[in-house]
Amino acid sequence: MSPRSQTTRILAGLGAGAAAGLLLNAARRTGPGAAGWIDTWLVAGGVLDIVGRLFFSAIQMLVVPLVLVSLVCGVAGVGDLRRFGRIGGKVLGLYIATTAAAISLAIGLALVIRPGAGANGGAGAAAWQAPPAPPLADTLADLVPKNPVAAMAAGNMLQVIVFALLAGAALAVAGSRAAGLRTLLEQANTVMLEMVNLVMLTAPVGVFALIARVLAVQGVDVAGRLVLYMVTVLGALVIHVLVVYVGLLRGVGRLSPARFFRKLEPVMAVAFSTSSSNATLPVTLETVEHRMGVRGSIASFSLPLGATINMDGTAIMQGVAAVFIAQVYGVPLGLKDVVLVVLMATLASIGTAGVPGVGLVTLAMVLRQVGLPVEGIGLILGVDRLLDMTRTVVNVTGDAVVTAVVARAEGEMDLGRFNDDRPGPASPGKGQP
Numbered sequence: 001m002s003p004r005s006q007t008t009r010i011l012a013g014l015g016a017g018a019a020a021g022l023l024l025n026a027a028r029r030t031g032p033g034a035a036g037w038i039d040t041w042l043v044a045g046g047v048l049d050i051v052g053r054l055f056f057s058a059i060q061m062l063v064v065p066l067v068l069v070s071l072v073c074g075v076a077g078v079g080d081l082r083r084f085g086r087i088g089g090k091v092l093g094l095y096i097a098t099t100a101a102a103i104s105l106a107i108g109l110a111l112v113i114r115p116g117a118g119a120n121g122g123a124g125a126a127a128w129q130a131p132p133a134p135p136l137a138d139t140l141a142d143l144v145p146k147n148p149v150a151a152m153a154a155g156n157m158l159q160v161i162v163f164a165l166l167a168g169a170a171l172a173v174a175g176s177r178a179a180g181l182r183t184l185l186e187q188a189n190t191v192m193l194e195m196v197n198l199v200m201l202t203a204p205v206g207v208f209a210l211i212a213r214v215l216a217v218q219g220v221d222v223a224g225r226l227v228l229y230m231v232t233v234l235g236a237l238v239i240h241v242l243v244v245y246v247g248l249l250r251g252v253g254r255l256s257p258a259r260f261f262r263k264l265e266p267v268m269a270v271a272f273s274t275s276s277s278n279a280t281l282p283v284t285l286e287t288v289e290h291r292m293g294v295r296g297s298i299a300s301f302s303l304p305l306g307a308t309i310n311m312d313g314t315a316i317m318q319g320v321a322a323v324f325i326a327q328v329y330g331v332p333l334g335l336k337d338v339v340l341v342v343l344m345a346t347l348a349s350i351g352t353a354g355v356p357g358v359g360l361v362t363l364a365m366v367l368r369q370v371g372l373p374v375e376g377i378g379l380i381l382g383v384d385r386l387l388d389m390t391r392t393v394v395n396v397t398g399d400a401v402v403t404a405v406v407a408r409a410e411g412e413m414d415l416g417r418f419n420d421d422r423p424g425p426a427s428p429g430k431g432q433p
Contacts, residue, residue: 013204014211014383021215028216038216048213052378055206058199060364060374064152064160066196067365069189071164076171076182087410091302094248094402095310096346101244102312103345106236106319107338113235115228115320116327155368161347203381210378226383229324233387236316237394244312245401253405255418263291263418264400271396275388277307280396288400293417294407302406306399313391313398317384318345318363325367325376337370344369 024042028035042048145151145159152160171178171185246257267287271280284303288294322341326333333341344366364374407413 009204010207013207017208017211018215020208021212024212024216043213043216048209048216051205051209052213055199055202055209058202062192062195062199064155065188066192067362068152068160068164069185069192071161072168072171073182073185073189076168076185087298087406088301090406090409091305091402092309094406095306095398098244098248098398098402099310099312099315099346100342102236102240103315103319103342105240105244106233106316107323107341109236109239110232110320110323111333113228113232114327115232116225116324207381210381214379225324225328226380229320229380230383230387232324233317233320234390236320237313237390240312240316241394241397245397248401248405253408255404255408259419260292260401260404263287264397267396267400268393271392272389275392277311277392277395277399280392281307284396284400288403291417292400292404293414294403295412295414298407298410298412299403302403303399306402307396310398310402311395313394314362315345316394317387317391318366321363321377321380322366322370322372325372325379328379329373329376331372333370340370341366 024038028038038046040046142156143159143162145156145163148159148163151163171182249255249257249260264287267280267284270283271277281303284307285299288299288303289296319341322345323333326337363377367374367376404413408415
């Protein structure tokens with residue numbers, strides 16, 4: 001199924017669920033008899049509740065194996081940094097720095113706008129109590145798992161990530177001696193991504209059930225909060241592009257942002273329509289090499305690496321969503337919680353595959369680690385598909401920005417080709433200083 005048809009189905013489920021939820025909300029207001037019947041058979045423990053919980057279980061089922069396998073494969077691929085030396089360090093450093101800046105911006109904007117303030121999560125929010133946060137010293141001391149299998153079984157994602165980073169680094173150092181294991185893990189990663197696709201096939205039904213249940217209890221109040229949530233995410237995406245990306249292009253790369261974005265238009269169009277960084281990668285490579293003049297030796301390393309570990313748009317969504325859900329459930333976020341969200345979302349972006357829907361899986365990991373209810377994803381799931389297309393554009397734009405800036409700094413960019421608006425192959429000559 002194409003991403004566009006999947007988007008249409010999810011939007012149809014969203015619309016139908018919203019209509020059904022508002023009708024049920026109106027029916028609940030007619031009297032206690034109708035409210036009791038609707039709550040018993042549809043909302044609280046009823047059909048909508050069961051379907052929504054099944055969908056959530058399917059998402060949570062994928063969290064540990066997907067993050068573990070994806071992160072090991074992603075870090076193992078960074079073994080090429082030994083060949084690229086200084087260039088690889090710059091690329092990796094910029095990817096991590098822009099992701100950390102993205103999540104910090106998202107959390108700051110969400111704390112100012114407060115999109116979830118004044119709402120509540122319905123019956124589930126009333127019954128749910130935030131678990132006591134462990135001391136920061138304990139959190140740091142528990143980063144390294146005593147038993148990796150126990151960490152996976154318990155869903156301790158910080159420990160799982162640390163283990164995956166070490167395993168990926170060891171796999172990269174082992175090189176050809178562990179080629180068989182690396183191939184096996186890459187095949188497992190492919191299987192996990194197909195499992196995500198299978199689960200996302202049920203997303204229209206899950207979206208219908210979740211949105212209908214929320215609106216049946218909340219009415220139009222929560223709808224307004226969802227709009228504010230969407231505005232917050234989109235605002236953070238725009239600010240990140242205009243401040244961070246434009247700043248890098250103009251201040252560090254000394255390149256024209258206007259010309260850069262004009263040349264990147266085909267890439268952004270494909271990213272928006274597919275919601276997949278991986279699916280966009282061939283177009284990104286062709287554009288950055290042939291239209292911008294980046295040498296293939298840098299583009300062929302930086303762009304695939306970025307499609308694996310550089311997910312600024314996804315990190316922004318996770319930051320805003322974490323704050324939104326905390327506000328809806330009335331859970332205060334202290335400084336330690338904010339720092340932990342920044343750390344978790346930055347690390348999660350490394351393990352987030354460039355395919356539609358995976359950001360929600362890693363969001364579950366972030367929420368679990370900071371003690372927020374995973375069920376809160378149900379509040380945003382219905383509108384996430386719309387935001388997924390936009391944040392994918394930011395993801396691939398960040399890959400291209402970092403690649404161009406590093407190539408410019410290393411003299412590996414044909415400025416004549418970059419300044420030439422006519423299509424054509426990049427010059428084989430080395431870039432001008």
